Amino acid sequence: MGGKKRWQPSVLVVEIAKIPVEGLPLDAEIPATALHLPPLPDVTVRTPIRIRGLLSRVTDQVYFDGRIEGVLQVPCSRCLEEVTTGFCVETRAVYLPPGSELASEVEAEGEELDLYQHSGNTVDLHELVYDQVVLAVPVQPLCRDTCAGLCQVCGGNRNITPCTCQEAEGDPRLAVLKRLRVPESS
Numbered sequence: 152m153g154g155k156k157r158w159q160p161s162v163l164v165v166e167i168a169k170i171p172v173e174g175l176p177l178d179a180e181i182p183a184t185a186l187h188l189p190p191l192p193d194v195t196v197r198t199p200i201r202i203r204g205l206l207s208r209v210t211d212q213v214y215f216d217g218r219i220e221g222v223l224q225v226p227c228s229r230c231l232e233e234v235t236t237g238f239c240v241e242t243r244a245v246y247l248p249p250g251s252e253l254a255s256e257v258e259a260e261g262e263e264l265d266l267y268q269h270s271g272n273t274v275d276l277h278e279l280v281y282d283q284v285v286l287a288v289p290v291q292p293l294c295r296d297t298c299a300g301l302c303q304v305c306g307g308n309r310n311i312t313p314c315t316c317q318e319a320e321g322d323p324r325l326a327v328l329k330r331l332r333v334p335e336s337s
Contacts, residue, residue, distance in 0.1 A: 162179045162181060163179065163181065163202070163275060163276040163277050163280065164273050164274070164275045164276070164277075165177075165206060165273060165274050165276070166272060166273050167208060167213060167269065167271075167272060167273060167274060168272070170206050170207065170208045170213065172208075174205045174206060174207040174208075175205065175206040175207075176204075176205055177202060177203065177204050177205065177206055177215075177217065177276075178201075178202075178203045179201070179202050179203075180199040180200065180201050180202075181199060181200050181202070181280070182199050182200075183196035183199070183200060183221070183284070185277075186200065186277065186280060186281045186284060187281075188281065188284065188285065189285070191285075191288060193225060193226045194223060194224070194225050194288055195223065195224040195225075196221055196222070196223055196224075196284070197221075197222040197223065197224050197235060198221050198222040199221070200219060200220070200221040200280060200284060201219070201220050201221065202217065202218075202219050202276065202280055203217050203218055203220075204216055204217015204218060204242075205217060206274065211247075211248040212245055212246065212247055212248070213245070213246040213269055213274045214243070214244070214245050214246075214264075215242070215243070215244045215245075215246070215274075215276065215279065216242075216243050217241075217242065218239055218240060218241050218242065219239075219240045219242060219279075219280055219283045219284065219287075220237065220238060220239040220240070221237070221238060221284065221287075222235060222236070222237045222238075223235070223236055223237075223238060223287065223288060223289075224236075225288065225289060225292045226292070227292060227293055227294040227298055228291040228292055228293060229293060229294075229298040229299070229300030229301070230294060230298055230299070230300050230301055230308050230309070230310055231301065231308075232294045232308070232310070234292045234293070234294050236289060236292060238284075238287035240283045240286070240287055242265065242279065242283055243264050243265070244264055244265040244266070244267055244279050245264045245265070245266060245267070246267045246268060246269040246274050247266065247267070247268050247269070248268070248269065248271060249268060249269075249270065249271050251268065265279065265282070267279060294310070298310060302314040302316050303316075304316035304317070
């Protein structure tokens with residue numbers, strides 16, 4: 152398994168005092184169930200979530216610079232067939248000490264960082280990983296760019312069988328709007 156840590160309840164909770172000056176490399180896998188994700192309709196996390204990066208400390212702030220990756224299974228937004236899609240999110244976060252104003256923006260080299268708070272003794276990466284996994288769920292996933300979707304009349308998958316259904320013309324009460332012409336403005 153190399154240097155990768157297998158899931159232990161504390162693998163994402165790191166004691167700040169144990170972060171050396173040169174930083175602490177992190178390479179861990181956790182099951183999605185450990186994140187307590189909200190019920191996402193029709194979304195399944197297919198692999199353990201992998202977290203790789205470096206934790207570093209500057210006075211009472213702790214920085215995480217790394218990536219979070221995994222594989223999701225979601226329905227195609229056009230035909231509802233299952234789509235397996237990987238995600239790899241590069242993330243930079245700063246953990247501020249208790250009592251810090253989280254509303255103030257912290258920047259590093261012009262980049263905004265995700266802001267979290269540590270307990271004073273430990274840094275818990277669960278919230279960061281949770282946020283990045285939820286944000287990685289695609290808004291309109293497609294099984295392929297040329298997906299034909301479902302027939303609006305019979306509901307058949309037009310990727311499997313071309314449909315010969317005739318689409319309805321629409322509400323006849325609105326037919327008058329088709330003849331409406333808007334004059335061009337000068």
